[in-house]
Amino acid sequence: MAYVNEHYLKLAAGYLFPEIARRVTAFAADRPELAKEIIRCGIGDVTEPLPASAIRAMCGAYEELANRATFKGYGPGTGYESVRAAIAEGDFRARGLAIADDEIFLSDGSKGDCGNILEILGSGNRIAVTDPVYPAYVDANVMFGNTGAAIVGGGYEGMTYLPCTAENGFLAEVPSADAPAPDIIYLCSPNNPTGTVMDRARAEAWIAYAHKHRALIFWDAAYEAYNRDPNAPKSIYEIEGAHDCAIEFRSFSKSGGFTGVRCGYTVLPKRVMAYTRAGTAVALHPLWTRRWNTRSNGVSYTVQRGAEALYTAEGKREVRALVDFYMENARILREGCERLGLKTWGGEHAPYVWCATPAGHDSWGFFEHLLRNARVVTTPGAGFGRCGEGYFRISAFNSRANVEEVVRRLARV
Ligand code: MLT
Numbered sequence: 001m002a003y004v005n006e007h008y009l010k011l012a013a014g015y016l017f018p019e020i021a022r023r024v025t026a027f028a029a030d031r032p033e034l035a036k037e038i039i040r041c042g043i044g045d046v047t048e049p050l051p052a053s054a055i056r057a058m059c060g061a062y063e064e065l066a067n068r069a070t071f072k073g074y075g076p077g078t079g080y081e082s083v084r085a086a087i088a089e090g091d092f093r094a095r096g097l098a099i100a101d102d103e104i105f106l107s108d109g110s111k112g113d114c115g116n117i118l119e120i121l122g123s124g125n126r127i128a129v130t131d132p133v134y135p136a137y138v139d140a141n142v143m144f145g146n147t148g149a150a151i152v153g154g155g156y157e158g159m160t161y162l163p164c165t166a167e168n169g170f171l172a173e174v175p176s177a178d179a180p181a182p183d184i185i186y187l188c189s190p191n192n193p194t195g196t197v198m199d200r201a202r203a204e205a206w207i208a209y210a211h212k213h214r215a216l217i218f219w220d221a222a223y224e225a226y227n228r229d230p231n232a233p234k235s236i237y238e239i240e241g242a243h244d245c246a247i248e249f250r251s252f253s254k255s256g257g258f259t260g261v262r263c264g265y266t267v268l269p270k271r272v273m274a275y276t277r278a279g280t281a282v283a284l285h286p287l288w289t290r291r292w293n294t295r296s297n298g299v300s301y302t303v304q305r306g307a308e309a310l311y312t313a314e315g316k317r318e319v320r321a322l323v324d325f326y327m328e329n330a331r332i333l334r335e336g337c338e339r340l341g342l343k344t345w346g347g348e349h350a351p352y353v354w355c356a357t358p359a360g361h362d363s364w365g366f367f368e369h370l371l372r373n374a375r376v377v378t379t380p381g382a383g384f385g386r387c388g389e390g391y392f393r394i395s396a397f398n399s400r401a402n403v404e405e406v407v408r409r410l411a412r413v
Contacts, residue, residue: 017379051309084104095234114136203236263307333347356390366378374406
């Protein structure tokens with residue numbers, strides 16, 4: 001008899017973004033005459049063409065595969081050396097952060113990494129996530145058995161939720177001394193969904209907390225390219241002590257427009273430890289290396305060449321221009337919402353604008369209201385957790401014309 005992973009049966013609902021897509025499809029089927037007018041600012045999916053340097057590099061890589069002399073078969077499971085070196089140099093050492101080439105692990109994106117990393121950690125870890133939170137962290141932990149049952153009204157038993165509210169500026173605070181200490185803490189800055197960025201002092205407090213409790217920080221920096229706040233770390237390794245207790249997740253999805261191409265990476269410094277039940281410290285770096293070499297043959301050669309090209313002088317200029325473009329969209333959306341009297345957060349160092357729903361609307365109700373009356377798709381805050389109720393998220397990943405149209409339509413509903 002084959003047994004099922006019963007942890008999957010605890011999952012409370014479908015994943016957030018397919019549920020949104022389902023509702024949009026249902027609306028379009030119901031009102032086909034309006035379907036063409038729908039503007040999608042729900043899922044944060046990029047719309048603009050890839051940087052030319054990445055396209056050229058990928059085309060060149062395909063040409064190499066067409067010749068016996070330059071053909072490539074299996075690559076290293078953790079990524080080609082030159083690509084790891086370009087990343088370690090470009091994203092870390094050039095900024096004064098000591099990260100070795102072999103501390104970079106290429107993958108098909110940070111969504112997978114945030115869950116896959118749990119494979120090298122024991123069962124029974126107490127997991128902390130912010131509320132609201134990117135739902136992939138939560139669902140992956142449910143699947144791995146790190147939570148109990150779903151709670152009516154939202155959340156899972158056994159998971160520690162760090163409330164992020166208007167009162168604390170939507171930034172996670174370290175738990176009080178008398179609260180049970182989590183073993184693994186997911187932090188995301190610039191934050192998805194609220195668009196807020198964590199300041200240096202708060203990041204330092206988290207690293208101190210992790211040291212005190214021998215906990216791990218999972219630092220999701222997928223939106224790092226949007227962070228231009230000099231007071232907010234772009235990498236957790238800017239914080240002293242982070243090399244011992246933090247794993248960072250990065251993505252080319254939102255910087256290089258790779259949501260469809262798929263490439264990201266984890267940074268796992270050799271000094272990061274976890275513990276056996278007997279209390280012996282074990283370095284995670286060899287385990288993560290082992291995991292990749294056993295469970296994957298790595299990211300496709302052509303995609304890695306595309307990612308590597310983002311670190312050339314031209315590639316960096318193109319990434320900057322792409323990010324500037326979406327940031328201008330975010331400004332238009334944020335200021336447009338503010339002019340309408342909506343209270344907003346984010347959108348300054350992140351491609352997401354987080355808004356309070358107008359009085360009398362809950363998150364899903366306002367989602368439906370905007371879909372039906374403005375043909376604009378947003379993401380209901382409640383989909384990110386209980387503390388997201390009463391808010392909605394607008395993604396700045398769209399064409400300029402669509403973003404301007406969204407602001408005009410919002411003014412009419
Ligand atoms: C989002 O909309 O939250 C993201 O695009 C989802 C993701 O990156 O997987």
